[in-house]
Amino acid sequence: MSTILELASLKAGYGQSVILQDVSLSVSEGEIVCLLGSNGAGKTTTTRAISGLLSPWSGEVRFAGVNIVAVPAHKRVALGICLAPEGRQVFPNFTVHENLLLGSYSEAARPRRAEKFDEVYSLFPRLAERRSQAAGLMSGGEQQMLAIGRALMGCPRLLVLDEPSLGLSPKIIVDVYEAVATIAKRGLSILFVEQNVQAALTIAHRGYVLANGRIAVSGTSAELRNAPHVQEAFLGRRVSLSGAGKASPSSVATSSH
Amino acid sequence: MGWRIVSWSIWALGFALALLIPLFGNPMMIDITFRICSLVVLAVSWNVMASAGLISLGHSAFFGLGAYAAILTANLAGAPFWLTLLVAIGAGAVLGSALALITGRLRGIYFAITTLAVSEGLRVIAVMLPDMTGGAKGAYLAAKSFPGVTAINLGMGVAAVGTCLIAWTISRSRYHYAFRAMRANEHASQMLGIYPLKYRVAITAISGSLASLAGGVEVWHGGYLDPALAFDLHITITSQIAPILGGLYTLSGPVLGAIATILLGDATRIGLGHIQGASLLVFGMVLVVCVLYLPQGIRGGLSDVFRRRSVTCASHVSLAKSADVARP
Amino acid sequence: MDLIPQAFSDAVLLAGLYTLMAVGLSLGFGVIRIINFAQGEMIMLGAYGAFWLFTLFGIDPLISLPLLVVAGFALGWVIFGGFVVKVLDAPHINQILLTFGLGLAIQHIAIILWTGNARSTQPTYATSSFLIGDVLVVHGRLVAFLVAVVMVVALIAWLRWSETGLATRAVAENRGAATLMGIDVRKIYALSFGVSCALSVATGVVVSFILTITPFMGFPMLVKAIAIVILGGLGSIAGTVIGAIVLAFAETFASYYVPEGSGWAEGIAFILIIGILILSPRGIRGQAVETN
Numbered sequence: 075m076s077t078i079l080e081l082a083s084l085k086a087g088y089g090q091s092v093i094l095q096d097v098s099l100s101v102s103e104g105e106i107v108c109l110l111g112s113n114g115a116g117k118t119t120t121t122r123a124i125s126g127l128l129s130p131w132s133g134e135v136r137f138a139g140v141n142i143v144a145v146p147a148h149k150r151v152a153l154g155i156c157l158a159p160e161g162r163q164v165f166p167n168f169t170v171h172e173n174l175l176l177g178s179y180s181e182a183a184r185p186r187r188a189e190k191f192d193e194v195y196s197l198f199p200r201l202a203e204r205r206s207q208a209a210g211l212m213s214g215g216e217q218q219m220l221a222i223g224r225a226l227m228g229c230p231r232l233l234v235l236d237e238p239s240l241g242l243s244p245k246i247i248v249d250v251y252e253a254v255a256t257i258a259k260r261g262l263s264i265l266f267v268e269q270n271v272q273a274a275l276t277i278a279h280r281g282y283v284l285a286n287g288r289i290a291v292s293g294t295s296a297e298l299r300n301a302p303h304v305q306e307a308f309l310g311r312r313v314s315l316s317g318a319g320k321a322s323p324s325s326v327a328t329s330s331h
Numbered sequence: 332m333g334w335r336i337v338s339w340s341i342w343a344l345g346f347a348l349a350l351l352i353p354l355f356g357n358p359m360m361i362d363i364t365f366r367i368c369s370l371v372v373l374a375v376s377w378n379v380m381a382s383a384g385l386i387s388l389g390h391s392a393f394f395g396l397g398a399y400a401a402i403l404t405a406n407l408a409g410a411p412f413w414l415t416l417l418v419a420i421g422a423g424a425v426l427g428s429a430l431a432l433i434t435g436r437l438r439g440i441y442f443a444i445t446t447l448a449v450s451e452g453l454r455v456i457a458v459m460l461p462d463m464t465g466g467a468k469g470a471y472l473a474a475k476s477f478p479g480v481t482a483i484n485l486g487m488g489v490a491a492v493g494t495c496l497i498a499w500t501i502s503r504s505r506y507h508y509a510f511r512a513m514r515a516n517e518h519a520s521q522m523l524g525i526y527p528l529k530y531r532v533a534i535t536a537i538s539g540s541l542a543s544l545a546g547g548v549e550v551w552h553g554g555y556l557d558p559a560l561a562f563d564l565h566i567t568i569t570s571q572i573a574p575i576l577g578g579l580y581t582l583s584g585p586v587l588g589a590i591a592t593i594l595l596g597d598a599t600r601i602g603l604g605h606i607q608g609a610s611l612l613v614f615g616m617v618l619v620v621c622v623l624y625l626p627q628g629i630r631g632g633l634s635d636v637f638r639r640r641s642v643t644c645a646s647h648v649s650l651a652k653s654a655d656v657a658r659p
Numbered sequence: 660m661d662l663i664p665q666a667f668s669d670a671v672l673l674a675g676l677y678t679l680m681a682v683g684l685s686l687g688f689g690v691i692r693i694i695n696f697a698q699g700e701m702i703m704l705g706a707y708g709a710f711w712l713f714t715l716f717g718i719d720p721l722i723s724l725p726l727l728v729v730a731g732f733a734l735g736w737v738i739f740g741g742f743v744v745k746v747l748d749a750p751h752i753n754q755i756l757l758t759f760g761l762g763l764a765i766q767h768i769a770i771i772l773w774t775g776n777a778r779s780t781q782p783t784y785a786t787s788s789f790l791i792g793d794v795l796v797v798h799g800r801l802v803a804f805l806v807a808v809v810m811v812v813a814l815i816a817w818l819r820w821s822e823t824g825l826a827t828r829a830v831a832e833n834r835g836a837a838t839l840m841g842i843d844v845r846k847i848y849a850l851s852f853g854v855s856c857a858l859s860v861a862t863g864v865v866v867s868f869i870l871t872i873t874p875f876m877g878f879p880m881l882v883k884a885i886a887i888v889i890l891g892g893l894g895s896i897a898g899t900v901i902g903a904i905v906l907a908f909a910e911t912f913a914s915y916y917v918p919e920g921s922g923w924a925e926g927i928a929f930i931l932i933i934g935i936l937i938l939s940p941r942g943i944r945g946q947a948v949e950t951n
Contacts, residue, residue, distance in 0.1 A: 168832070176837075439751050449929065
């Protein structure tokens with residue numbers, strides 16, 4: 075299985091504040107990987123660096139082996155990276171259908187538009203029902219589905235999701251995650267960032283925990299679920315993770331101060 | 332700190348020149364000093380507004396209003412020189428406050444637009460009320476008592492010195508930080524418990540009254556006023572160019588810029604004088620170039636050369652650098 | 660009074676022209692969030708373009724219109740790429756002063772090249788007229804109205820139904836999300852600025868046979884366009900149409916019914932701006948306007 079995305083020693087932030095100190099992670103083709111972290115840990119900074127909305131100060135973002143740090147954000151869709159951003163950010167005055175239409179704006183995605191519409195509408199029947207409704211009037215869950223569907227319209231090889239469970243009720247979270255799992259079964263690689271550890275680990279193959287601007291823990295979802303120290307890692311203390319598990323490129327930090 | 336003494340000395344020298352030349356200088360020096368002092372008042376006034384995030388695109392409105400206030404009070408009420416100036420100051424304060432109240436808590440762009448509209452609107456009013464203002468034909472100053480040319484020139488010098496002192500006082504006051512906050516991010520300053528509206532009104536009232544004072548003195552100097560002269564685009568432009576060229580948000584910037592602008596204007600007139608419109612064309616280009624390439628104006632350039640600390644509180648925040656706000 | 664039908668007719672024709680005049684400003688602000696203070700000078704250039712083509716080559720303004728519109732688009736594209744793009748992320752003061760300075764420079768280049776003397780183009784339809792009942796309709800005004808309607812409708816159609824129009828509206832709503840769709844926001848900005856200038860140039864061409872042409876004509880038109888756009892709400896095309904109707908009617912009826920009204924009519928835009936800002940700054944259909 076080849077690596078579709080690799081972040082190597084990424085350092086990024088805003089103005090004077092450093093958010094990501096040294097972040098390295100990878101996603102292999104067909105995998106579902108989650109990046110966990112508490113509020114302000116830098117999850118959105120990471121997704122913005124991947125999608126190109128933010129330029130890192132150092133480090134590399136390698137997509138299919140090529141460093142894309144210099145590629146402007148709007149060109150990354152054509153490469154195959156599509157992001158459903160934090161807060162959904164649907165276009166409120168456009169209809170569901172128009173939002174999806176915009177998702178397939180790029181030259182690469184336009185020819186496959188009809189096919190993609192079918193795919194998204196069958197994946198999210200709720201969206202099909204509401205296709206002429208203004209996106210701003212929909213519920214949080216529907217907007218999240220729309221954001222994901224809109225990202226899918228871009229024919230991605232890697233789908234990036236920023237906190238899909240944010241502000242949603244548990245029932246809707248289940249629906250959303252089921253949809254994500256279905257998407258993954260069709261061979262799409264998925265990276266998502268989450269605060270909600272439980273929900274994330276239900277579908278992720280592997281995960282990383284981001285704290286203090288670095289990866290504190292990494293492992294398979296089983297390891298992360300069972301490890302007693304993941305919560306601590308969440309809060310920013312470094313932990314060691316026992317057990318070999320799957321090989322993962324990022325190192326496991328040991329607790330030493 | 333040796334530099335501080337040098338700086339104070341230069342200021343003292345400048346003030347002395349502004350006050351002594353009208354009394355003892357030769358006609359050419361008096362004329363250029365008058366024009367420089369006039370622009371210093373306008374430039375510092377514009378700069379004070381800009382320091383609080385309020386861009387005036389129609390500073391001629393204040394100037395013209397002050398000029399009309401002075402000439403009308405003199406002609407219709409027979410008021411003496413100093414009284415007409417007080418009326419001009421008052422008119423400017425009222426206009427400034429009105430502008431601030433009208434635009435309330437709206438974004439800076441609305442203030443800019445309103446000043447643009449007001450300068451045009453006042454011009455229309457001046458044209459359409461010939462009984463009062465002489466209309467488009469204009470009016471001559473017909474004062475009961477004339478204070479003498481020297482007093483008028485000295486008046487402008489005093490105005491310039493006073494304006495600099497007022498600006499210095501503002502920059503030293505605790506309100507100074509409120510203004511910087513307003514300039515950088517109005518939203519945040521409201522959350523911090525600073526109330527921009529109150530400060531906006533204060534700033535525009537003070538700044539406006541100074542610009543109106545300049546208009547009032549000028550009308551005594553020139554003896555004639557019509558709407559085109561009062562609300563001349565030239566006044567609006569030079570009020571902006573001087574502080575930008577000299578260094579925005581600083582104390583010495585507008586003064587240096589006023590001197591530079593007068594010299595530039597004269598040089599253009601001498602060099603390209605036969606071409607009407609040349610000087611404003613030059614000013615327009617200067618404006619564009621400054622915005623794009625010289626964010627800190629002349630003063631910033633000098634400061635880079637000498638690597639000195641400025642006397643002012645508002646140091647190097649300047650045109651091109653926006654406040655960096657961390658966004659999560 | 661029986662002037663009402665005449666006033667009504669004049670006002671409607673004027674409203675069409677005013678819509679064309681203001682819609683470019685509205686587009687520029689809606690998409691790029693910048694007010695182009697050089698807008699008036701674009702109109703002036705369009706008028707002079709039509710004038711010189713008419714005077715030197717005898718080309719009717721309506722025929723030179725497409726050519727000049729394309730030239731206006733190109734000029735807008737160049738101005739955007741050469742100047743405006745550099746202040747996109749700069750503080751407002753830079754943006755305001757940049758377009759203001761450009762407008763000033765263009766105005767005085769015009770003064771130097773063409774002097775301040777008043778001109779106008781004189782195609783036959785500029786002064787000829789016909790009667791509908793008791794109402795006199797000047798051909799020139801009607802032509803201007805029709806051109807304006809065609810261009811505004813074309814703009815709205817482009818925004819509504821074309822791929823780039825959709826992208827432009829998306830950028831106006833949320834430029835970050837638009838980028839994630841693969842939309843090149845810079846290019847859309849340049850495109851919008853170009854279209855905005857093209858519309859201004861078209862206004863100038865049309866105005867060349869209605870008003871006198873001087874290098875100073877742009878400024879009052881800028882103030883009016885601003886009044887219209889604020890009244891209708893910054894960033895809304897429908898609002899611009901409404902604002903244009905309001906201003907046109909207010910000016911026309913003032914000039915008919917108020918003594919010396921045509922002089923005062925010029926000040927109505929100013930009164931409208933003040934009035935709107937006091938009463939309802941959002942305008943009729945606009946976006947939120949509170950600080951930041």
